[in-house]
Amino acid sequence: MLDHGVRPGTGFGSSRCGPRVMRVVTSGSAYLDIDAYACCIAYAELLNHQGIDARAVSSAPLNASISRTVLGWQSSLDDYLPRAGDEFVLVDVSDYQHFDPMVVLEQVVEVIDHHPGFENYWAQKLGSAADILPIGAAATLIFQRWEAAELLPLISEKSAVLLATAILDNTLNFTGQLTTQSDIRAYEVLARRAKLEADWPERYFSECQATIESDLIGALAVDTKRLKADSNLPQVFAQMAVWDASALIRTHRSTIGHWLAAQGGDWLLNVISIRECKSYFLAEPLVSQQKLSHLLSIEWQAGMAVLERSLLRKELLTLGLARISVVSKPFLVL
Structure with missing residues (x-):
């Protein structure tokens, strides 16, 4: 268990009488990726430094x-x-239909995310406690919280290395179109503190590929999203990031x-x-190919197309949303 440095019951998370209210930092229900995992752990650590009893908790598979x-x-x-009465902080997710099942919607006090679709809902519900911004990694937003609190010198090396790796992963080694200067700067600061070596990106993504190939069906199952029929994207959408996609395919x-x-x-499959620095798309159904061709200039050959740049699923979601004039009920892609 991660030692947050504050004993249970010694924080100042609530002014209510009786047992202290815990701030439960959690994420989505389908799976926990490195961004959500790092954000949960590092933000719970920060809250404890600030005198708020917090725990990083999830029931989702890694x-x-x-x-x-x-x-x-x-x-x-x-x-x-x-426990009943605990408060919830959601990181790397803002679609309330996909929260970890432990979450009580009425007891959510903060949302920190970088996925589009639910900005207005949370702005109306939580005001400034909703921090949903178009940025490469939610981990960057957590890093910014540490800086704003002037507590960055106290961040543990473990939280620093987790946040740095999450930024690396979610920005696709800084080649993703959603990468910002804030992501780059956050990684540089955190990597120095975590003492990450220069070859860490290649080692990390190669490890991810080895893990995927050791249980390919399991990896597909946990990283597949089912989208709404009106999303302008294929309804079954799987994604994986590896070091060498052509070899895997x-x-x-x-x-x-x-x-x-x-x-x-x-x-x-993306x-x-x-x-x-490319995206390989596999889509054998013609209807799926047509949907993607309406959003991107690509050429299909035997059910495969190669985009000469990296493109994340959430970026395709943004392109799909741009083609919808009226969105009655948004949805989430991770």
């Missing part, structure tokens, strides 16, 4: 972005069961195609190749 080395850092989520294309076809007749 995905392949939390690699073997990351797990070896022994920065883990807290073993804590939320050559080896595993048949397995990938069979599994995705079993999920429905409208599917897409394999982001960090080494090449």
